[in-house]
Amino acid sequence: MDIDDKIKKIEEEIQKTPYNKATSHHIGKLKAKVSKLKEESLQRKSSGTKGKGFHVKKSGDSTAVLVGFPSVGKSTLLNELTNAESKVGDYQFTTLDIIPGIMEYRGAKIQIFDIPGIITGASGGKGRGREILSVARTSDLIIIVLDVFNPQHLDIILKELRDIGIRPNEQKSDVTVRARKLGGVQVSTTEELTHLDEITIRSIINEYGMHNADVLIRGDVTIDQFIDALESNRAYIPAIVLLNKMDLVDDNYIEELKKTIPDFIPISADNNTNIDYLKDQIFEKLNLIRIYLKPQGRKADYEEPLIVKKGSTVIDICGKLHRDFVKNFRHAKIWGDSVKFPGQKIGPDHILEDKDVLRLIVRK
Secondary structure, rough: HHHHHHHHHHHHHHHHOOOOOOOHHHHHHHHHHHHHHHHHHHHHHHHHHOOOOOOOOOOOOOEEEOOOOOOOOOOHHHHHHHHOOOOOOOOOOOOOOOOOEEEOOOOOOEEEOOOOOOOOOOOOOOHHHHHHHHHHHHEEEEEEEEEOOOOOHHHHHHHHHHOOOOEEEEOOOEEEEEEOOOOEEEEEEEEOOOOHHHHHHHHHHHOOOOOOOEEEOOOOOHHHHHHHOOOOOEEEEOEEEEEEEEOOHHHHHHHHOOOOOOEEEEOEEEEOOOOHHHHHHHHHOEEEEEEOOOOOOHHHHHOOOEEEOOEEEHHHHHHHHHHHHOEEEEEEEEEOOOOOOOOOOOOOOEOOOOOOEEEEEOOO
């Protein structure tokens, strides 16, 4: 029995097992086995495809990847969003390579990749799916593109992404596990767990070969989230869901779709409908902000802002500019929403906000 057959057999057993307090530890153990087998399968199949991958050269302030089935309009969308010239056709598998384009928006240069359309079983290697999806693993944003007449493809795409270790729109659980030599498994939590108990935690930990460990869980965590925390290869990436070709349906059809897919953006790449709104959402989902630098004795440069992530501090900006700015930093002055008054003097740990004007003062 090969690995894929083992995974299928265990998953069937999970589906047949009713979930309750008495069976949770057994289900946890089975899910841990599946997770380990999938990781083993990924490693084996990845090692067998060396030299066949897609070469992707990154540039710009952030990267986004268009993911979808063949012929959903990804190439047309890329051409509308960026300066790319991706081949467009009404037949499947038009895109056979990775096509990059740069979307310039609010002073940011966001690189967007049009990757070949995935198919069911892509995460298992069908249609070069593993190599295609590996591009999504390293992106800052996943843009899922659906045909408005095939919204059911969303569940398939999400499953393929999850099976390769991507967790779209999920936050990593706050779980710390420290192995020790003796003492068994000791569990500490900051609040009551509604999906896990200590027996289930020990069962999962044991499956990973740890019989003595300190486990600290902050917040409520499910079995799947706990297993993900034990794995080192999970990629937590924000995602946007698009329904393309909205020009072919009426408003009632779109409203009905909202009952099953509550959070999506309807667009028409052919007619350029909602594309400006989509650009705005891409920028927001990437958590980018603009910082305008003001050299001493000169006006602020509003033409070319420095693009950084929300939550960046003054010292982060210094590091992005040059290491000498970090070493010689004295203080800074800021004009903008992050300070109480214009030109306020602040220190290295001050958190910046969008459109702040920053002047750095360094030792000479």
